[in-house]
Amino acid sequence: MKLLTSVLLFFILLTCASCVSQKKMIYLQGADYLQDNPQQIKENFELKIQSDDQLAISISSKDRELIEPFNNSTLIGSGSSQYSAQAGVSYFQVDKDGNIEFPIFGTLKASGLTRMELAKELENRLISQNYIKDPQVSVKIMSFKVTVLGEVKAPGVQNVTGERLTLLEALGMAGDLLPSAKRENIMVIREEDGKRKSYMVDLTSSYDVLNSPCYFLQQNDVVYVEPNSAIRVKGSGTMSTMASTFGMISMVASLVSIIIALSR
Incomplete structure (x- = not known):
C-alpha cells in the first residue's frame, strides 16, 4: 500500500513539473x-535599403518630356521589357554591393539609405546637373x-x-x-x-x-x-506529455481504489 501511495505521489509531482505555468x-x-x-x-521607424531589395522610383515634373530619359521599363531580375512601367515610374533591383544602375547617372549607392534619403539624393542630382528644375522623386521598397x-x-x-x-x-x-x-x-x-x-x-x-x-x-x-523543456521527442509537445501523464495517474488511482476496496 505504501508503495502504491509513493508511486501515485511521484506521478502527481511529475505532472506539476511538466505543466507550464x-x-x-x-x-x-x-x-x-x-x-x-x-x-x-x-x-x-523607417527601413534602410539593403542588397536584393526591389525599388520603385517615381520622378515627376511639370515638363513630362524631361523625365523620359529616366524611365526604366525593364522587369526586375530580367533583361526583357515585360514589365510595363507606369508613367514616370522605374523599377530597380539593388545588387549585392548595394548599388542600382540608374539611367543617365549610372551606378548609385542605395544600401544604407532610407527611401526618403535616396529620393532627396536623386532630387539634388537632377537639380544640380540641370536635368530637371522642379523634380519630385518618390522611392518605395516594393x-x-x-x-x-x-x-x-x-x-x-x-x-x-x-x-x-x-x-x-x-x-x-x-x-x-x-x-x-x-x-x-x-x-x-x-x-x-x-x-x-x-x-x-x-x-x-x-x-x-x-x-x-x-x-x-x-x-x-x-x-x-x-x-520549452517539455519537448522530448521531435513532433511531441507539452499537451501530449500532459495528456499521457494524466492518463497514467488515472490508471494508478483506479488501481489504488480497487486495492483499498478489496482490503476492507
Missing part, C-alpha cells in the same frame, strides 16, 4: 501600465521577406508588402506560438552593416518587447521560436 504563457505582461502612462514613441521558424503553427518565409512589420505581426502571420513554445527566448537573427547579429526577446515582458531593437523587423530577418 499560466504566467509563462501570457504575452506582454505589464502592458496594462500603458493605459494610464502612454509610452512616447521616440522616432518613426517588398521584403522574413523567415519564422520553430514552435509556431505555420513556419516559413513571409513576403511582406509595405515597409513596417513588427515581431508580433510576424508571429501572428505564422499562426502564433504553439503551447510547446518557449516565450521567454525568441531569437531574431539579423544582418547589419555586413555583420550577422542575434537578439533575444522575452514575449512575456511588455518592456522587453516594446523596447527591443527587433520590435520592427527588417529585410531578411530570421525569427526562431525555441521549444
